Amino acid sequence: MPQFEKIEYKPIPVSELLLELKNLSELMIDLAYSAALFNDKELAEDVLELEVRIDTLTYLLDMEIMIAARDAKDAETLIGVSTVAAAADKISDAAADIAGIVTRNIGIHPIIGEIFEKVEERLMKATIKKDSILIGKKILELDLAARMGVDIIAIRRNRDWILDPVETELIFLGDILITRGAPLGIKEFKDLAEGKLKKLEY
Amino acid sequence: MPQFEKIEYKPIPVSELLLELKNLSELMIDLAYSAALFNDKELAEDVLELEVRIDTLTYLLDMEIMIAARDAKDAETLIGVSTVAAAADKISDAAADIAGIVTRNIGIHPIIGEIFEKVEERLMKATIKKDSILIGKKILELDLAARMGVDIIAIRRNRDWILDPVETELIFLGDILITRGAPLGIKEFKDLAEGKLKKLEY
Numbered sequence: 001m002p003q004f005e006k007i008e009y010k011p012i013p014v015s016e017l018l019l020e021l022k023n024l025s026e027l028m029i030d031l032a033y034s035a036a037l038f039n040d041k042e043l044a045e046d047v048l049e050l051e052v053r054i055d056t057l058t059y060l061l062d063m064e065i066m067i068a069a070r071d072a073k074d075a076e077t078l079i080g081v082s083t084v085a086a087a088a089d090k091i092s093d094a095a096a097d098i099a100g101i102v103t104r105n106i107g108i109h110p111i112i113g114e115i116f117e118k119v120e121e122r123l124m125k126a127t128i129k130k131d132s133i134l135i136g137k138k139i140l141e142l143d144l145a146a147r148m149g150v151d152i153i154a155i156r157r158n159r160d161w162i163l164d165p166v167e168t169e170l171i172f173l174g175d176i177l178i179t180r181g182a183p184l185g186i187k188e189f190k191d192l193a194e195g196k197l198k199k200l201e202y
Numbered sequence: 203m204p205q206f207e208k209i210e211y212k213p214i215p216v217s218e219l220l221l222e223l224k225n226l227s228e229l230m231i232d233l234a235y236s237a238a239l240f241n242d243k244e245l246a247e248d249v250l251e252l253e254v255r256i257d258t259l260t261y262l263l264d265m266e267i268m269i270a271a272r273d274a275k276d277a278e279t280l281i282g283v284s285t286v287a288a289a290a291d292k293i294s295d296a297a298a299d300i301a302g303i304v305t306r307n308i309g310i311h312p313i314i315g316e317i318f319e320k321v322e323e324r325l326m327k328a329t330i331k332k333d334s335i336l337i338g339k340k341i342l343e344l345d346l347a348a349r350m351g352v353d354i355i356a357i358r359r360n361r362d363w364i365l366d367p368v369e370t371e372l373i374f375l376g377d378i379l380i381t382r383g384a385p386l387g388i389k390e391f392k393d394l395a396e397g398k399l400k401k402l403e404y
């Protein structure tokens with residue numbers, strides 16, 4: 001497995017690794033279903049890339065656990081942590097399987113769309129274009145939840161993912177935002193991101 | 203596999219089966235993490251029971267797909283549906299693994315609790331006791347979201363699960379409700395369910 005060769009041991013707190021594994025794997029499921037719903041190849045590729053990140057995190061976590069466990073008692077208390085990490089890995093595999101439908105051009109059966117019609121909240125991907133009024137603004141300034149019922153669940157900046165960004169996070173040109181909300185709200189947000197809509201409505 | 207022997211083919215629309223598989227598998231993840239967080243054996247057992255239900259649903263769905271596919275073209279368009287179902291099954295396996303930590307008394311490491319402290323919304327299980335003012339009320343009458351920021355995500359009635367119940371659903375004595383919300387709100391709801399709190403506050 002060549003992708004494992006470059007992973008160097010970095011001491012990151014186990015709780016941090018586990019939290020990221022949990023959040024990332026749940027985000028991946030959402031992203032994968034969205035990729036299938038919108039037949040969005042790019043989003044599906046993102047899911048497959050995140051799968052590699054999950055593998056890395058799982059690998060680092062397993063190393064940390066091994067180092068932490070000095071005796072049988074330690075091992076006993078740590079086995080639960082390793083099980084949760086393995087479960088997150090399994091969830092990410094499931095997400096990758098769904099994303100694979102899109103990247104392998106299997107075709108999205110209308111039934112997959114149907115199961116989403118019953119979901120009130122949708123996910124949307126929006127890229128910040130150069131004319132967007134959102135550039136340079138903090139998330140909290142936008143007051144998205146109150147204004148349009150939209151929540152930014154992740155930001156893709158360059159090659160990094162920022163999960164569940166803090167309210168003081170700034171928005172930059174080129175950011176890819178994953179938002180969750182009612183269909184109308186996320187459409188409005190996408191227009192703001194792409195510079196098609198020039199002011200925040202109330 | 204003896205649990206498969208009793209499954210009889212019932213023609214249920216594929217979209218309905220797939221929707222239930224998707225919703226149930228996601229609920230199971232939430233329930234499994236909650237079981238781990240609260241070290242709740244009963245909830246963990248519920249997750250393991252739901253895993254059997256997922257297997258049944260996957261089995262029925264696979265039968266439906268086989269019957270629906272008459273030629274290679276049909277099969278090609280249906281393979282995506284079967285992949286999504288298999289992914290839901292994998293997610294439910296992951297949930298069962300987490301639940302297994304609780305039922306097998308492995309012990310919940312404090313780190314697992316820690317990763318939940320950062321989550322604003324929690325899950326709570328509340329059983330409707332005989333003195334509860336909620337008995338005989340419709341969900342919409344309670345106006346839970348506005349009053350206390352609580353959402354009923356599932357009802358366990360006798361041996362059945364009602365996922366994402368409709369607003370007109372009545373609440374019965376003995377119902378087990380799975381709620382999601384801020385810690386204060388779900389605590390208040392639990393007190394209402396158990397008859398410890400006798401009126402809805404605003």
